[in-house]
Amino acid sequence: MAYVDNTMIIRRDLLSKMAELFNEGKFKEGLDRIPLEMAPRRKQDLDRCCVFKERVIIKEKLIPLLGFDLEDDRDELKTLAEYADEALERKNPINKILTVVDEACTSCVKNSYIVTNLCKGCVAHPCMMNCPKSAISWNANGQAQIDPKTCINCGICMNVCPYHSIIFMPVPCENACPVGAISKDQYGIEQIDEDKCIDCGKCITACPFGSIMENSQIVDVMKSIKDEETETIAIVAPAVIGQFKSTTDTVLGAIKQLGFCDVIEVAKGANVTTEREADELLERLEDKAPFMTTSCCPAYVSATEKHIPEIQKYVSETKSPMYYAAEIAREKHPNAKIVFIGPCIAKRREGMKDPNVDYVMTFEELSALFHGWNIEISKEEPLLLDKSILNHGRAYAASGGVAQSVLEVKPYVNIKPVIVNGLDKKKIKMLKAFGKTGKTSGNFVEVMACEGGCIAGPSSNFDPKTGSKLYEKNLAALIESLED
Numbered sequence: 001m002a003y004v005d006n007t008m009i010i011r012r013d014l015l016s017k018m019a020e021l022f023n024e025g026k027f028k029e030g031l032d033r034i035p036l037e038m039a040p041r042r043k044q045d046l047d048r049c050c051v052f053k054e055r056v057i058i059k060e061k062l063i064p065l066l067g068f069d070l071e072d073d074r075d076e077l078k079t080l081a082e083y084a085d086e087a088l089e090r091k092n093p094i095n096k097i098l099t100v101v102d103e104a105c106t107s108c109v110k111n112s113y114i115v116t117n118l119c120k121g122c123v124a125h126p127c128m129m130n131c132p133k134s135a136i137s138w139n140a141n142g143q144a145q146i147d148p149k150t151c152i153n154c155g156i157c158m159n160v161c162p163y164h165s166i167i168f169m170p171v172p173c174e175n176a177c178p179v180g181a182i183s184k185d186q187y188g189i190e191q192i193d194e195d196k197c198i199d200c201g202k203c204i205t206a207c208p209f210g211s212i213m214e215n216s217q218i219v220d221v222m223k224s225i226k227d228e229e230t231e232t233i234a235i236v237a238p239a240v241i242g243q244f245k246s247t248t249d250t251v252l253g254a255i256k257q258l259g260f261c262d263v264i265e266v267a268k269g270a271n272v273t274t275e276r277e278a279d280e281l282l283e284r285l286e287d288k289a290p291f292m293t294t295s296c297c298p299a300y301v302s303a304t305e306k307h308i309p310e311i312q313k314y315v316s317e318t319k320s321p322m323y324y325a326a327e328i329a330r331e332k333h334p335n336a337k338i339v340f341i342g343p344c345i346a347k348r349r350e351g352m353k354d355p356n357v358d359y360v361m362t363f364e365e366l367s368a369l370f371h372g373w374n375i376e377i378s379k380e381e382p383l384l385l386d387k388s389i390l391n392h393g394r395a396y397a398a399s400g401g402v403a404q405s406v407l408e409v410k411p412y413v414n415i416k417p418v419i420v421n422g423l424d425k426k427k428i429k430m431l432k433a434f435g436k437t438g439k440t441s442g443n444f445v446e447v448m449a450c451e452g453g454c455i456a457g458p459s460s461n462f463d464p465k466t467g468s469k470l471y472e473k474n475l476a477a478l479i480e481s482l483e484d
Helices: 006-023 027-032 033-036 053-066 080-089 126-130 156-160 172-176 202-206 216-225 237-242 249-256 266-288 296-304 311-315 321-332 346-353 363-372 391-397 401-409 424-436 464-483
Strands: 098-101 114-115 135-139 144-146 165-169 182-184 188-191 212-214 231-237 264-265 337-342 359-364 417-422 445-450
Touching: 006 033, 006 216, 006 363, 027 080, 033 053, 033 266, 053 080, 053 212, 080 216, 080 249, 080 391, 098 156, 114 144, 126 135, 126 156, 144 264, 156 165, 165 464, 172 182, 172 202, 188 424, 202 216, 212 231, 216 231, 216 337, 216 359, 216 363, 231 249, 231 321, 237 249, 237 337, 237 464, 249 264, 249 464, 264 321, 264 424, 266 321, 266 391, 296 311, 296 346, 296 424, 321 337, 321 346, 337 346, 337 363, 346 359, 391 401, 401 417, 401 445, 417 424
Parallel strands: 231 264, 231 337, 337 359, 417 445
Antiparallel strands: 098 212, 114 165, 135 144, 182 188
C-alpha cells in the first residue's frame, strides 16, 4: 500500500526537479547539482552519517529515475550529465523494473524475535516453558533472552508473554514481498530475484530507507512529448479518478496540456474486457469449469506464472483494459508513441510485452510532470469526456470493481464472486489451494495484488483510505455530469 513518508517525498522531489530541468532546457547541466542542492554542506538535519553520504545516495537514486539499473560494476565517477546523455540518446527503455540502491540499504538484521526491556522476569516463565527449541534463558538481570542461533522464529514466545515484552522485528521489504523474491546477499544488501519477482511494488513502499527504486521511463516520455515530429498519446487508467483533488475532466485536460496529442481513458478498454470476460466466464461455466479468475492485474498474472501454476488453467484469457485501450489508440493514431499512465509498477512489465504500448508512466511521475512543468490542474480547460464509455469501465479501479462490472453485463448468469483483495503470503497459499482442489466459495475469482485495488497501487498519489474516498466522490460526480 502507498502511504506518505519522507522517502516518498524525497523520491517525488527528485522526479519534480528532473521534470523542471527538462522543461527549462537545463537537464544535463542541472542534474549534477541536485545532490548538492538537496544536501548542502552546512545542512544540520541529516538523516545519515554525513552530507557526503547523503549526496551519494541522492545521486544513486537519480540513476534509476533516469532509467538505468544500478549494477555492481558501474563507474562511480560517471556523472549524472553523462547518464542524461545516454538517456536522451536511447531508443528503448531497459527491461528491468526495480533496482536496489545499495548505498541506501542499511543491511537490516534478519527477521527475529526480540525481548524488550519491558520484560518483568516473571515467575511463570511462559516464554521459556513454551519454546519448542529451548532457545530462551534468563540473563543476569533476571530477564528473558533469546538465542538467535537456536530460535526458529515460530512466535510462540511473543504470543504467550503476558506483558507483550517480546516483539517481532521484520526486514520490512522481505516481510512485505508476497512471493519471497527479495533477500540478502553475502554483504547483507537486499537483492531482487527477477525469476521470482512479480513487480507488485510492495517492497518500494515497505522500505523505510527508500532504497528500492523503479527504473523510470519519465525521461523517455518527456523526450517524446517535446519532440515536435512525434505524436504522443496518453491512455489513462480508471484509477485517475482517485488521484487528484480535481474533477476527472479537468485532470485529463491538464494531461493534454502537458503536450499529449490525445488523451484516451483506459475505461474504454475496460468495457471491452468486461464484455469478453463475461462471455468467457459463461462459456467456461457451461463447460462445467468450477470457476474462473480475472486476468487484468499483471502482478497476479505474473504470480500465477511463477508461483501458482496450479491455478493457471483457471485464469481468464481475456486481455487487460490497457491492452484494449492501446489497440484503440493505435488504430486511431497508427504512428504515435503510446504512453499508459497508471498507479501500477507491474504495468511496466505488461507494457514491455504489448506491441502497442511504448512507455508506462505512473501517477507519481505524472504529478512530478505537473509540478515541474508548472501545470495547475484547476486552471486547465476540462477535456470532453467520452460518453460512449459505460460506467462499469470506470469502476475497475477499486477492489470488487471487475466482478461488479461482469455482474452488470451478465445479470442473468448465476455469478458468485470471490474477491481476493490484495496479495500476501496467505493469499498466495489460498490461491494454490483453489488451483489444487478446484474448489472455491464462488465461481468468479477477482484478484488484485494491491489491497483496495488499483487506487491503492504502489505509485498512487494518496494512501488507500484517502484515495478510496476521493475515488468514490469523483466517480459519483463524473457519472452525474455524464447523465446531465
